[in-house]
Each structure stands twice: as structure tokens, then as C-alpha cells.
Amino acid sequence: MSCCAAGTESAAELEALKTEGPSAEEMWLSSRPLGDGLRQVDLIVPGVHCGACIALLEKELPSIRGVDHARVNLSTRRVSVVFGARDAGADDAAKAGYHPETVLTALGEKLKALGYPAHLPGGADETADPAMRELLKALAVAGFASMNVMLLSVSVWSGAEAATRDLFHWISALIAAPALIYSGRVFFASAWGALRHGRTNMDVPISLGVGLAYAISLYETITHGAHAYFDASVTLLFFLLAGRTLDHMMREKARSAVRNLVRLSPRGAMVIRDTGAREYLALDEIEPGMRLAIAPGDRVPVDARVVSGRSDMDFAVVNGESAPQLVEAGSLTPAGTLNLTGSLVLEATRRARESFLAEMVAMMEAAESGRAGYRRIADRASAIYAPAVHLLALGTFIGWMMVSGDWRMAMLTAVAVLIITCPCALGLAVPVVQVVAAGRLFENGIMVKDGSAMERLAQADHVVFDKTGTLTRGKPLLINAASVAPEHLALAARIARASRHPLSQALAAFDAAGDGLPGLHITETPGDGVEAITDDGDVYRLGRAVFALDARDAGVERAADASQVILSKNGAFLDIFLFSDQVRRGAAQAVARLKALGVDAEILSGDREAPVRALAGELGVSAYVAGVRPRGKVDRIKALTAEGHKPLMVGDGLNDAPALSAAHVSMAPASAADVGRMAADFVFLHDSLEAVPLAIEVSRKAGSLIRQNFALAVAYNCIAVPAAVLGHATPLIAALAMSSSSILVVLNSLRLRRKTRVEGFARPAAPEPVSRAAAAPELGARV
Template structure:
């Protein structure tokens, strides 16, 4: 059924894409799922090609989701032209549907897994015949006939496996060349195809050297990295989905007759009256009409203390109703809520990161045309010199083989695998190699406060033990975060009799035969107009209220971490949604002089945009929903393992445990990895300066070329392992 629907949609799109066009203000918009786009070059090619069409005002491609959004002025463009342009560029398109995008993602994952399995089969089985040949050549014991037979057996296994497993690289290389660019898949593809071609030629002529096993083994190693990268990208695709999951699936709507009915969230319109019970999330942005309560908005704003809400209070989707029953009036549809707006900011952030050009592609842009030009000139030069065609081809092939696309292809992945493994052992999960490269480039660090610099859990500060034990029975009957912290401090015990919660105010009940209250200052009878600290008040009836302050402690190593970051030449600041006093205390306590408080999620994202516009490369460390957009927009981002799902999926790295020092570790390892990768490229360049001329002159035999190729790959791998040496901290 799903396949039928997909084919139907695709057919409809091909016939008349206008049926999928939607109004966007005074313009028209079409959203398409584009397949085959993998790199910054693809993104630029698509956006430039579609953006050049007459009337187009926006062409935004998101590599993470595969979605292309196109806007144009009515009457100046036919929707069919967009699809035809994409087709000419080599990127098939269909109507964007999250379910279809997920299906395409699954197909890609299965294809890579199958290619990896085939390459593993080919590499392992080819060795059964290659190893005896190597041993025979070494001791001069194997005759020409047996050696040729073994080569043909190796070819029967390896060549088909290499051609099948290499399809991913071949297609990517072809798309890159068609776009006038050369990515890392170009030398890999040419190296693999030439190795197979030269090996078949050598085998047919009973030659002594063939490279079938090298070709399929290289593909096996590279496909491991490609498959892992796909899985990590798939994880990143779920960021906006996890964020929107914070909105409820259904809402309790009050019908005209006053009855409450369950309705799908997508059917809730502005003006609808809804019921939100204690413990429920606010389904849409709304204004409270009836009732009073307290709201947990920590994920939205970062403010640790619950917020009082009453008639007339505006509330945002995603906030949790803690205590009282509320009747609210919706002021926006779910797709227009604050949560949906944050999701759109996250998508925009992912879009900007898609433009990042990785080290390997930058190296390939220089390396590939140079080496291939030398090989072509070698062929032409020897043909002019009168060398037979097969010999001229062999010398040109020797240039390409000895200049080592294998080492070039492994230069960065080998380093990133070692670095990612080291960080994993330090409880830091790296989601992609590009994230490590970006992390090595940062020049400033931005921290959220709650849950990052601090533990994000309120703790009772200094208080009279007798007061704590007296208030604990009421605290145990409440779901309020501060009451829970008080109950945790007091330990297990009795619950107050007749305990009941006054929405938005506190708890009332009987403790040891006396009526008592626990909650806000006004509720308990305190005269303090404004509470400067996060606090609870307690009083027995007829007695003076007493106050209990709560604090959110800094992580134990926060100060040491900030000091270490500054020592590495990084500027540090705090962006928080919490109140001024709490942010000031935490920031100055950790050694951060630059901080801003009371920021909304949009303010945080705008602050990151401002840093980037000023030429900075910020690292954002955050954990709440209010940080998700900033995490997506930052040059690179880190989230703790206890962060909201949306923040973890938006972040490039996730660290476990309580130690903030993991951020310093990650930066040190990333910088060390970048140095090792640049050293590998430098080694490849120096090696080629020596090896290429020798190959051009015909001084390199196939055996020497094979040994040199293997040796350079081994050198690259051994250099990558240096990331582990002496802690690999990059100090």
C-alpha cells in the first residue's frame, strides 16, 4: 500500500506538481523530497539551479531531511519547471512527506548495509587466494600457471563484489564531476576501477601482480565509515521530530454544548476552548480563561522555579501544568506554536551546517585534478614518445595507483574513528566526523546555565533540621519540584493528613494534629512582597511563617572547566532563560564574567546568529528545549546525556555523567585529530612529490607501486593512532 501511494504521488508530481503547491503569504510554496544530495556541493548546485528560475524568491535545501522548500511569485513560474530543473541536475524529486523521507532513509541504510556485507565477503574470501600467491612470490615456489589460476579465482570473487560495493562511491563521484567539482569519492572510484582494470589486464597476460584484494578491502574499510555516518545522520534527522513530540497528540476541546471531547491536535484552531488537567502538557499557545496553577516551563525558558499562572496569563505549547485544572483559549494552531517555531529554527540551523565543507573534500579539490592531470600527461607523453598503448596505459595507471587514493581516502576517516573511539571511552558520543572538524575550529564557548553549569536540580540550602522535618509531611504530598527537593532532604516519612493542593499557591493539611501550610509567601502569610530567591514558606496555623531557600548547585568541576577553556584561548559566556540573580550567581561562581539572563529560545538563537555574523565560531553547550534552536545554529554543539531528547538530537556531541570537563576533553581530542588529519595530507603530498615522478618515468614496477600504496595507507593509519598517545588531549 505504501509503495502504491508513493508511486501515485510521484506520478502525480510528474504530471502536475501544482497540486502540491501551497500559499505562503503573498507567494506560493512547494516542498519536495530530493534524493541523491549528500554534500555541500550538491546543496549549492540545487539551490543555485532552482534559485535562478524566474520569480523564485527562496530555494532552501536541507541535507539532513532531504527537503527542498521553494517559494516564488505567482504567475512567474510553473511548478513543473522546478521538477524539470532538478531532473536535469540529476536529483529526482517527489512531494515531501515525513513518512516517505523516513522510507527513503531506510532504503539507503539497507543499501549501505548490503554493500558493506558484500565488501566484507569479497575482502575475506579474496584473501584465501591472495595470501598463497604472496607466499609463493616471496619464496619463488609458485609456478606461473598456479599463480594465474589463483588470480582468476580472486577476480571471480573480488571484482563483482568491488563493483557492487563501490556503487555508492561511483555514483557520488559521477554526480560530483557533473557538478564541476571533485570530492573524495572521485580518487577512490578511479583508484578502485583502475586497480580492477589493471589486475584483469595483468592476469590475462599471466603477469606477476594483481590488486583485486586491495580494491575490495579498501571499499570494506570505507563503507564502515559511510554506514556509521548514515546512522548518525539519521539520528540527527529526528531532532525536529523529537521537539514537536513535546506537543500532545490530542487535546480536550470544549464543544458548544459544554461537553469536553478529545480532538486531534491538528484540528485545534485559534479560538477553541481547551481543558488542561494537572500533569498534562499545554497543547498549543493559549491564554488562560479559568483556573489557577503553576507551570513547569524549564524546558522552554530554562527558569528553574515553576511559574504561577492564572486567568489572563499567556502560556506556550509544551509547558507542563503542575497543580490546577485550567480552561484555556487557543491563540494559534499547533503548526504556529512557539514549539513549532523553534523546530523551524532548528531546521534552519541544520541547513547552515549542511554547507560546511569537510577537510577531505577540501583536500580532494586540490589533490584530484593535480594527480589526474599528471596521469593524463604521462599517458600522452609516452604515447608521443612511441611507447605501445598498453604500456602507456600501465604507466599512467601506475601514477594513479602509487599516488595512493587509498591513503587519501583513509586520511581523515582513520583519524576520526580513533578520535571518536577515544571520546566514547570518555563517555562522549560524537555524531559525525564533520562535528569533530568543526569543534577543532571554535573560538568561543556559550553555556546555558540550568542543567549545564548547574545540575538543574533544586537542593535545599541551609535550613533548620526541625523546620525541614515539620514541613516534610506536606512536601511528600506535592508534585512541586521544590517540595520534592524538600522531601528528598527529609527522607522517607509520614504524609500530612487531609493534604490538598491549592492551585498556584501551595499545600495545606494537618501535621501532628495541627493545621499547616507550605508554599508561596502570600499563601503562608509572609509579608515579603517579592521573593529574591527560589524559596518555600512553612507555617503552623497561628505561628510566624519560616522560609526555606533552595539552590541549584554548580557542577563540581564547572570552575576548573571554564578556567581550562580560557587557557586554550577561548572566550566564554552564559546565555540563560533563568532570572537575573540566579544567572549572575552561577556565572560569576564558575568564573564567567559575560552573561545574559531572561532569554527566550529565539533570543538565544539570535545571539548565536550574531556571533556567527561577527565571524566567530561558537560552541553551544545546552540541555533544554529552549536551547535546541541555538544548538542547531551554532558552529558545533554539545549536550549532556540528561538533556531533553530534542536537544540531544540537535547537538553534535553528547556527554554522559556529571563532569563538565568532558567539553574540554572533546575540544582537545578534536584539535589533536585535526592536526593528525593535516599531517596525513601533508604526508600524502610529500609522498606524491617523490612517488609520482618515479611512476611517470617508468621506474616503478607494479610490485613497488603496490608496496608503496600499502605502506602509505599503513603510515596514515599509524599516524591516526597518535591521537591516543599521551591521552590525546591536544595540550
């Protein structure tokens, strides 16, 4: 990383940096024409952190021939590059030298060389969010109207004479009418939708209150009355829109952050025509029967069968396990799996929209019962609140009609009741708390999909963990580094650098640059290992026992449980490297904290019995089930729900996705498969599993604050409503009561920031225990 604020990137973003950049063809497919011969491509660059990065990228990228200009957006970590030959103004020589492919290839290399690896944004909806803009515009209009109407109302309340008062009422009416129609659409539409289906929601009393208040005020104005509620109706809309906008903003932030992660499915593939010609086609254009060339490092775009070639493939998206599988001619390769070592030619068996990925999505939708029955706390509150308010207002109207017989007086009092009881505080109480809580979680690297997820998480009483990729990192780690000879390790690491196999990559981490190793000619045999021939003619082999060793040494079987790689020289055994999966950081602490919170933990894994039992013992989890199929996970979640539990599912693989949907609430690490991330309510970006108990704690605190806010709103109603029913509420009192209750609720919600904090684990781990020990005495000396 070339920049100041190193460490602010999340584990997932770091992961993204390691993947290959998009190919020139993929960039071309995702670029869009701007006219005038120019095209624009948007790239996600997780590495930009500060002004220096902006200046560097915007200066360096246009130096590529064919790139017109580049613009960095630091907030979304994206760079838009405009490239192409301008039709006008460019001389013929420049036009002749322009090839989009070379420009884009140069662009990808330049970004990598500058230290800002880029990838393409995922998802189809990449345009600016129109709903957010609409909400902001409505909010601005409501704000403008409420300020001006309030200004006029203040002079009326301070005792303007009758003629001035009428004039001011008329002006207020003229300002309020368009503002109500424009800004109130959101509420009117939702209220109408609810009424048409015979339900009521929070928007019904809002629409009714605002509409009736305007109508009676207009009548008052026409008949030269003293009381008008124009200010109340627009201010009400303003407060409520503020709550709506906050709610929307929170969801949008999480969504865009999730979108910025790496996509699993490629945008297209290299198709080999019958004539032998190669052509890059978009995903939708690939038909069954087409032959696809898949290079090492590529993901399989559609379900396919291997025609020729041999390779190791990462099937983690399918079975959740990290150990690669060997594929040969005839093997089936589902969409989304990753080719690691050898080149393959595949025959597409299904279209993209019928692929394995699409099938899992369908299964998820079928399983989506966990949250369908959940109703948001605000909805539950309004189900009681709205009818009560309506009855109260109606009762007030009838009561005053019976007592005084003056319908105008009765109507005014009823409107005052509607305005005072209007769920202003309720409308703000929930979103403000949830936005503050989501902000706090975000600082801890946890993304929340929407507010209801937080409410559901607060109820969770049982956690179900997936094993590989969730409790463990899903990546092998060399466990016997201390017992192998250092020169063997250095040699093996150098050889392993050439391979993409996960075990090789774990070994390659030990490679030290610039030591006196002989020159090597390395060839990889997919499925077996790597062979390196030195200049002296010695043959070193790194891989499976059968590949590395001659027949005489073939009996080496040291560890059955761990994965192993053998290094040999001219067929003779040199050393053995043992690997095992690592437990994710903070897993044990997370389980302990969950216990303290009164939440049971359980492990469901598709893996074999022995490793699952070992892990469960290590973490102190007594309940575990091994060898579970995706369907089995869903059944277990359903069984828990049937027992009356509220299960939280934490999982990462595509195989966990149906269970993630079926659970009451779900979490996924950012390293999870696309579908898993989409299915989960929470996504944690940092490596540590302590995110799980933290999210539960914050959600519970948020839940208690929401209930406090409700209590505040109800207490305030208990004082204000009797006054309004008895006809003591003037427009001035209504305005004061309404604003003060809203402010009170917001202030109470902000206390959540003080109650929660940014946890230490959110920062990157200290590099090595050794260096930490070395730093400690120095720290002590300074203190």
C-alpha cells in the same frame, strides 16, 4: 537501582527514571501488530545493566496476564514486550479476560515495581538502520573478493607459468567484477553525483582508479599480458569501505544514544468530546478547538489556551528558566510545557505541526549558517588532491606515449600511478582518528553527532554559555537548611512530598521516613501552596506568604533574590525556607581549563542582571550579558562570527536552539530540550561541565593526529609516486605499498587512545563531602 553496575547510568538517564512512565494509551499507540492477535511494544529501560536484569525482566514480565513474552536488548537498553491474545490456541476464557489497557497498565506498574522504570523511544525512525546493513554487506562482499583474488595473485607473483597465470587472471576477473559492482556502488554513485554538478570529491579518483584498473587488467588478461590489477582494485575498495563503515557507525551510535533520552512531546492527549466522553487521540489527530484534559505531570501536546483550572507550569522549554509560572483561564500554554500542580482543561489553538515547537525548528533552520560554510578536512584535502592525482596520471600517460608510443604500456603505468596515489590512507586517516576520539569522548559521557563537529570544535576559540540549565542546574536547592528548626524541616518535607512544584520537590528531598509525624490530610491549591490538616485539627500551610499567613503576619519579606516558601501553623508564621539555583558541578574548573586552553568564555542569559552578575563573578567570567532574547543570542553569535571568531555555543533550552544552530559548533547537556539536543553537535550526558574543555582537548588532539596522518600519506606518496611514474611499479609493489600505508595510518590513529584518558569526573560524584572525609582516614590507614 537493583543491579550490580550502579553508577554506569548517566545523569540524563537518572533524570529519565524520575519521570512518569508512559501511560497505557501511549504504549498502545506506539505498539505495532505482529499478526495472530499479538502486538509488540518497545520500551527503553535505562536500568538494565547485566545478566541478572535480563533474567529477571524476561521471567517476571511474562507472568503478567496477557503478556506473551519479553526480550531484553542490553546493548540498546530496550525491552520488547509481545502481548495480546493469540487467535489460535487460547481458550475463550483467556480471550474474554484480555483487555490491552489493563495489560499495559499492569506492565507499566510491574516495571516500576521491579525497579526498572521505562519510557517510550522517541523519534519516528525506530527501525534498524538500513544504510549500515548495506555498508556491512558491501564490506563483507569486498572482503571475500579481496581475500580470494589476493590468494590467486600471490601465486601469480611467485611465478606461475603462463597458462596458469592466465587461468588465475580469468578467475580473478570473474570474482572481481560482481564484487566491484556490488561494493563499489557507494563510491560510484557519490562520484557521479559530484561530477554531474561539476565538482570533484574523494570518490572521483577512487571510482576512476578502480574502474580503469579493472578495465586495463581485463584487456591484459584477454591479450595474455603479465600484469593485472584485480587484487589492487578490490583491496582498495575493501579498505575504503572499512573507513566509510567506521564513520557511519560512530554517527549511528551517537544518534541512537540521543534518541534514548526522554521525549518532551507526548504522543497524544485525552480529548474531551462535546458529549463529555473522553478519548485518547494521537498527536496528529488533534484539531484546533478540541478540548484537552491535562493532568498534573503531563506535558502540553499542542499550543493551547487554558479554559478552566489553575496550575503552576514549567515553561523551561520556552524561556529556559526553572521558576514555574502560574496559569489560569485564558493563559496560553505552548506545546512542550509541563503541567506541575493542578488539573487543567485546555482548548487547542493550533495543530501539532504548526505548534510553537515546530516554529522554533523553522527558526533554527533559518539560522543554520554557522556550519553551512564549513567543509570537512577530508573534502578540503581532496579538493587539492584529486585534481593533482588526475593530472599526474594523465601526465604519465602522455609522457609514456611520447617516449615509447606504446599505448598499452602508457596506460598500465598511468593505472599504477592512480592506484598508488588512490586516497586509501586519506580515506582511513580521518574516520579512524574520529572513531577513536568519539569512542574516548563516549567513555567520558560525551556524544558526538558527526566527525565534522569534532573538526569544528578543534577550531573553537570563544565559548558562549547559557546560564540557567547550563552553568546552573536549573533546579532550586534549599540554602538555609542549617538555620531552620529540624522538626519544621521534617514536617515541611513530609507535606511537600505531595506536590510536584520544583520548590516542594527540593524540600521533599529532606523527608526522613518513619518518624513520629502526625497523620496529615493534604490538599494542594495550585499556584499558592499545600495545605495539610492533622488529625487534631491543626492546619499547616506551606507556600506563598499570602497563602500561608494570616493578614497580621503578611509582612514577611526576607530575601528578594532567592525564592522562598513559608511554613505556617493555623495561619501563624513557623519558618521560612530559602532556595537558590545551584551552580553545575565543575563549572568553575571548566572555565579555568578553558582559559588554560586559550578559549574565552562569555555568559548570555535571559535571566535578570543581578543573578547573572553574581554567577559571572563566582566563575571568574568577565564578559556577560543579561536579559537576552533568543533572537539576541543568535545576533551575538553572528557578531562574533563576523569578527572572525569561531564561537562554541553551550546551551540547553529551546530558547537556545537557534543560537546552537547559528554557532560554529555547539554543545548541550543531556537535560536539554529535545530541539536543543537535536541542534547541538555534542551532547554531554554527565552532570559536570568539565565535559566542555575535555571535548575541546580531545578534538584538538584528534585534529593534530589527522594532520599527522596526512603528512604520512604525503611522505609515502613522495617515495612511491616517482617509482610508479617511471614505470617500476608492478602489481605486487602496488599492493604492498597500498596496504602498508593503510596499516601505518591506522596504527598512528590508535595512539590517540593513549594520549587521552577517561576523566575522573565521568564517575558519579562522591555522595557527600561528609562521607568522603570519613572515608579518608581509613584509606590512609590502608596505604
